[in-house]
Amino acid sequence: MRVLLIRPPRREAGDMGLSVPPLGLAYIAASLIDAGHEVEILDAYALRWSWSLFETKMASTQADVIGFSAMTPTVDVVRKSLPIVRSSARWIILGGPHPTAVREQVLQDMPLLDAAVVGEGEQVVVELLKWFVDGGELPAGVLHRSHAFSDASAPDVRDIPFPARHLLPQDKYRYLFATRRGFATMITSRGCPFRCSFCDKSVGGSRWRSRTAIDVVDEMELLQRSGVGFVNFYDDNFTLHPRRVEDICNEILRRGLNIEWKCEGRVDSVDLALLRLMKKAGCRVIAYGVESGNSAALEFLRKDINIEQAESAFVATHEAGIRTLAYMILGVPGETEQDVRRSIFFADKKLRASYAQFSSLNAMPGTPLYGHPSTKSVKNPVDSDQHRATVTDLSELQLKSLLKEAWIRFYLKPRRLGRLGLDVWRSGSFDEGARLAVAMGKWSMSR
């Protein structure tokens, strides 16, 4: 069959969202190619297509199946795309965190969809396409209006083919904090055993499943050969098992790879010896879910870490010569304006994080917090998109202005601005850097 996988255009032309590869679509494409289908990916988001260009191109496109992926906050762009592509394919399907979290509701919400896939879709999508033609019993993992749903088991991460990156516009992807040009993302493990109240683990589940060090480094080597200089590991918990991280680092060193990377880690799973090895093997940035500088907020978030662990992880990471990115959540229920300012101070002055990302507490479907009584609809100035269900005791105005204050207080410092300028140059993120500078300028003037 001819299959077209689409990431729709940005909601608005000036949307600042990161241009990161849609790895889920690339994994789905690889499985379909293996099963003998003819597959294309259209990443209209990274290509910065306008909606009118998208409409024009779709009018002359024909495929057997069109597939989309959706996160809850971006599902509106898929909804907008459906009437545009409806006559371009016989079947339209959707996968990703959104249908996985809301299940049957997605088919009611989007009548133009034929079916949706729940969870990791590599095997399910192949069975679904076969079912479209042959009929019979609906495969497990598929939502369909006239058949009952049953859960599919997760694929073995060691058997999944590498993502079909050759179908993506590789030169369009950028990451502002990358230390080299040529950017790609990788996933080396799926699932997470922790229980943070703001996190949607519906797709990967609670069972952590990892690829072998050899398999991981094989993929890195392939990327290096294709011109990639920097890899972002987007595993939920890259550092969960330190022994595996050691194996990956030793394999990178054994093969003499010349590639730099970033990963996501927990502050309770690193120590100086491991961090030094990671630095030697090319690790340049680690993003930690610090979330808050207030113990009560950490408890509310069920993060199962404490402030002292965050402090020692940041000291050790800096000592190893690796930069840090602190993910922070502001305005957790129970937090006053003063508490939020303490959290900002914590990331800025105590942890001395190299970078920080400040968000509000979104309660999305699939998260334990979904439906919490303190939920309000708040527009986050940083995301520049729609209102989001946010759990906070602060007013929308207070939260908005604290978020702006956090970004400005953290980044408007000569040292950090200088580093950002260098990052823009090294990563080639000129467009992203310019957009960020304009946004920061606007916020500081509107304070």
Ligand code: B12
């Ligand atoms: C990388 C990443 C990003 C990247 C972009 C990712 C992209 N372009 O695809 C960036 C950094 C930009 C990002 C931004 C955000 N993200 Co994000 N992100 C991730 C992360 C860490 C990894 C995604 C990934 O590559 N996974 C690996 C692939 C293999 O999994 P997958 O994409 O889910 O795909 C599988 C299945 O879903 C399914 N599938 C997916 N698509 C399709 C399509 C078809 C046709 C089929 C059949 C199947 C299918 O099969 C795939 C293979 O198994 C996930 C967490 C995670 N562990 O997945 C969060 C996650 C997806 N993000 C999330 C959120 C909330 C956000 C933000 C809203 C955060 C914020 N507060 O701003 C923003 C949204 C920004 C925006 N406006 O677009 C949530 C989504 C929850 C939800 N219910 O929607 C997640 C799950 C984090 C979490 N645990 O809560 N994100």
Ligand code: SF4
């Ligand atoms: S936030 Fe991170 S540690 Fe917490 S449950 Fe989600 S993936 Fe796991």
